[in-house]
Amino acid sequence: IDYTEGRGWHDARLMPYGPLTLDPATSVFHYAQELFEGLKAYRQSSGSIVAFRPYANAARFNRSAARMAMPELPEETFVESLELLVQTDRDWVPTTEGHSLYLRPFMIATQSGLGVNYPSRTYKYMVIASPAAAYFSGGVKPVSVWLSQDYTRAAPGGTGAAKCGGNYAAAFVAQRQAVENGCDQVVWLDAAEHRYVEEMGGMNLFFVYGDRLLTPALTGTLLPGITRDSLLTLAADLGLTAEEGRLSIDEWRAGCASGELTEVFACGTAAVITPVGSVKGVEGGWTIGDGGPGKLTMRFREELMGVQYGTRPDTHNWVHKIC
Numbered sequence: 027i028d029y030t031e032g033r034g035w036h037d038a039r040l041m042p043y044g045p046l047t048l049d050p051a052t053s054v055f056h057y058a059q060e061l062f063e064g065l066k067a068y069r070q071s072s073g074s075i076v077a078f079r080p081y082a083n084a085a086r087f088n089r090s091a092a093r094m095a096m097p098e099l100p101e102e103t104f105v106e107s108l109e110l111l112v113q114t115d116r117d118w119v120p121t122t123e124g125h126s127l128y129l130r131p132f133m134i135a136t137q138s139g140l141g142v143n144y145p146s147r148t149y150k151y152m153v154i155a156s157p158a159a160a161y162f163s164g165g166v167k168p169v170s171v172w173l174s175q176d177y178t179r180a181a182p183g184g185t186g187a188a189k190c191g192g193n194y195a196a197a198f199v200a201q202r203q204a205v206e207n208g209c210d211q212v213v214w215l216d217a218a219e220h221r222y223v224e225e226m227g228g229m230n231l232f233f234v235y236g237d238r239l240l241t242p243a244l245t246g247t248l249l250p251g252i253t254r255d256s257l258l259t260l261a262a263d264l265g266l267t268a269e270e271g272r273l274s275i276d277e278w279r280a281g282c283a284s285g286e287l288t289e290v291f292a293c294g295t296a297a298v299i300t301p302v303g304s305v306k307g308v309e310g311g312w313t314i315g316d317g318g319p320g321k322l323t324m325r326f327r328e329e330l331m332g333v334q335y336g337t338r339p340d341t342h343n344w345v346h347k348i349c
């Protein structure tokens with residue numbers, strides 16, 4: 027769908043996947059005025075194809091748009107664009123349990139010109155779809171994480187809460203450092219003190235203290251994950267206390283040493299729920315619990331996937347039927 031200032035959204039169309047032709051001076055190439063979303067369509071046991079909380083993605087898309095000085099897209103239009111694509115590509119929704127059709131709505135600034143003193147007056151919103159298997163090849167094998175001391179993902183007042191490509195471009199160097207140090211993923215700390223845990227590469231984090239859960243609060247420097255939000259609700263359903271707050275790396279290490287901090291897991295659309303097994307990057311690192319997937323981690327994973335794949339009741343109306 028195209029957008030032109032003064033005219034609004036126009037020319038919605040469905041077209042075969044293929045290259046785009048853009049002027050080399052298109053502003054997105056130079057000034058990164060871009061944002062995206064990620065969600066999945068699941069084939070449920072009943073045969074229906076559903077999306078998980080697409081209106082939550084639509085709302086986040088528009089919050090990102092506001093931060094990036096880009097036009098908002100009506101939530102209905104956002105959801106209809108997904109419905110139309112999934113209905114057309116329904117045969118691409120995998121039948122294998124645990125697989126899904128990943129949907130990538132995104133928006134780019136399309137005005138040409140090398141001047142930097144404007145937000146673009148034209149934009150293009152697109153959605154692409156791709157069948158997806160498990161995100162980590164190890165399935166629910168715990169991941170090892172690297173606490174980044176050299177880089178920061180987001181500073182107060184920056185774009186950390188927006189899902190814009192620039193955040194990811196700036197993160198690659200830290201992710202590469204994590205891999206070079208034998209870890210699977212980078213974990214970001216706060217910009218001011220490099221002490222408080224924010225989030226993992228493409229996932230939010232939860233810390234389990236027995237029957238109490240703690241997740242870093244939404245301070246404006248981390249992405250408000252839809253999986254994170256869903257788990258805060260599911261935790262209450264399971265009779266657990268879930269808090270949003272602050273956790274320093276010292277508290278993380280001390281909790282593991284004393285045995286009070288029993289599990290740590292990461293959550294997001296792509297990776298669902300993934301246990302964190304070990305930490306590196308400060309003072310030699312440490313292991314979480316016995317390094318294996320924790321009981322509550324696996325319980326949350328089952329509950330969430332149960333709702334997504336239709337084997338558990340959808341008590342919060344999270345599942346949106348497409349066809």
Ligand code: PMP
Nearest residue numbers: 228229230249251252253294295
């Ligand atoms: N943080 C970052 C940086 C991410 O890219 C993602 C994936 N969108 C998440 C957290 C998790 O968000 P969600 O649960 O909405 O997928």
